[in-house]
Amino acid sequence: MSYDYRAIDDIIHSRVRLAIMSYLATARDADFVELKKALKVTDGNLSTHLSKLEGKSYVSVSKQFVDKKPQTLVAITKAGDAAFKAYVEDLATMLSPQTNKR
């Protein structure tokens, strides 16, 4: 069985989006500032990547007020969970010795 690299999820494959999904896969949710710190990216960059993930329903973005300050909360969705697991499995397949021999 040969591995088709084109099957890999392009939405998750971007480095920043992959980092977002990996972080949220375990943290489950995070506010915008926390994610920005964790990824060391700019506001605009993070917003752009979150929009793409939100567009595919991999994450949900909600706004709320905490201590009268606006807070943007990002959470991974079930679809995002499934897509991330599939991505990691694809990656593992790509790295498995059997695939490398081919």
Place this chain on the structure above:
Amino acid sequence: MNERQERSASDDLALIRSMMEAGRRRAAFDGTHLIIWGTVLTLAYLGQYLLAYGYIPGSTLWVWLPLGIVGTVFSVLHDRRRCALDHSDIAVKAYSGAWSAVGITMILHFSFALASDALDPKVITILACGVIAAAFHVIALATDVRQLRLVSAGWWAIMVFMTTQKELAPEILLVLSGASALLIVLPGQLMKRLVNSEAKPKSATEG
């Protein structure tokens, strides 16, 4: 070979591992449990003090029971959001195990003491301080957060202080209320800040 495929292999796996670890640490040690239960204890001891001097009506049970329920509900709601924790992780195990041990010890002692009509405020206070100190010590070792050793030392000191008291005056409740705020709520806030500031893998934007 495709360029995209070459970039992915080990770099991507390293990135995934590091970000998942950061997320896991944040989820496990975000300090929320400490803040919830520290606030519960602060208010409960304060309530008991006010009760002892007749500032508020009711009984000890009516101070502790509602606050205990509120704390449990908040903890459960918080845990449901954090369902993806990796409990095979030694640090996560140590954290949840230490606090479960505190809860079980206190509930067992309280139940047996109540059933045998031998509830001694001094004994339960010393026991509470001891198990909390031990829990912080275990977490300090598991997480390598040095400041938590100071918190543990603080609880050991309070425990020793309690043993030197012949009987516990109501003012001791104020000490315990303050200690809960300083040595549980505050470390919770510290862990929140530490975890957020530590989660900074440098590879997210590179490559």
